[in-house]
Amino acid sequence: MVTRRYPMTGDSADAAGIDAAAEAIAAGMLVAMPTETVYGLAADATNAAAVARIFAAKGRPRFNPLIVHVSSPEAAERIAIFTPKALSLAAAFWPGPLTLVLKSVPGSGIADLVTAGLDTIAVRVPAHPVAQALLTRCGRPLAAPSANRSGHVSATSAEDVAADLGEAVAVILDAGPTPLGIESTIVAVADSEVRLLRPGGVTRQAIEAVIGERLREAGPGDSETPQAPGMLAQHYAPAAALRLDARDVRPDEALLAFGLPLPPGAERARAVINLSERGDLVEAAAHLFGALRALDRVSDRIAVMPIPEEGLGEAINDRLRRGAA
Ligand code: TXA
Ligand code: MG
Secondary structure, three states: OOOOOOOOOOOOOHHHHHHHHHHHHHHOOEEEEOOOOEEEEEOOOHHHHHHHHHHHHHHHHHHOOOEEEOOHHHHHHOOOOOOOOHHHHHHHHHHOOEEEEEEEEEOOOOOHHHHHHOOEEEOOOOOOOHHHHHHHHHHHHEOEOOEEEEEOOOOOOOOHHHHHHHHHEEEEEEEEOOOOOOOOOOEEEOOOOOEEOOOOOOOOOHHHHHHHHOOOEOOOOOOOOOOHHHOOOOOOOOOEEEEEEOOOOOOOOOEEOOOOOOOOOHOOOOEEEEEOOOOOOOHHHHHHHHHHHHHHHOEEEEEEEEEEEOOOHHHHHHHHHHHOO
16 A cells, blocks of 8 residues: 655645545544654544554554544543543543543444453543544544554654554654654543553643542552553663663763763763753653664664653653663
8 A cells, every 4th residue: 555645734735634534544544643742543443444454553462452532522421431530630631641541431332442352441632733633524533552563662753653654554644743752641540549551741740730639550460450552561662772870871872861961971972862951851752752763773772861750751761661671
């Protein structure tokens, strides 16, 4: 299949791309859709054959459930059962980089393959205007994992999508680099408690401020927690070995820097990419996956400077620790 790529620039010419993408979705094909976090590999969530193509394209094991993207909280309520806490989180953070794992509405038409047979469903209302336009135009939920091959870091540009998935994608909507660059925060919301399944674009502190209680961790002994691929230790691994909290650069290493000054030995690093020279965590998150892909190409060892465990630093360190595992 020939992949068609449409530049999305925010003007009226974008309609041609949205039309082509909506037609591909209706025909059961795959579309690379920009979101504010990372690019998603989207298919009609009610079409089991289309959803199966996602797994084939990613080379992802079948039992991993997917996030369902919808255009509005009202559309989310047709497929997921909202507790009062879920309603407050949706009101505070949607549209935006928060995924809620809730009990699913039986008989809502979502393909079983999307939820991998669980009685819960992961839903999110993305904020990116191109994702919004596509969801509205399709008028149905779109299942979309990150648009990378299984085990690779998430794709934050149309070039990354094309390099990873090539011809498996019918249409790529190219809106340039994604604004946040790190995936959504995933929380499981039950009547009694809210558990953090994956740190991401909405910080722990922001969520705790809305629910008025501490977020619980999803532990391995937690029977309600499925083995989500985003939670497997090696999920985000680049090919290179990552050495975290590096305070020097050793021979043959590339340096993933954060802030200034650079550590001793940086002058002989294979390559240096600074996630944010001014030490800004938002800027660092946006550059993280692109930097890992770039350094992966020049060295098989990457030294990573310490990154503070606050705000978006929690999600950045989570991805780096998985990459190092
Ligand atoms: O920012 C994002 O979340 C991006 C964009 C495209 O929306 N999507 C994304 O999807 O990162 P993916 O498939 O790469 O990661 C989704 C995570 C997986 O770890 C999956 O197992 C988990 O969500 N998940 C999905 N449904 C779940 C459920 N019912 N219970 C627990 N975890 C679930
Ligand atoms: Mg992923």
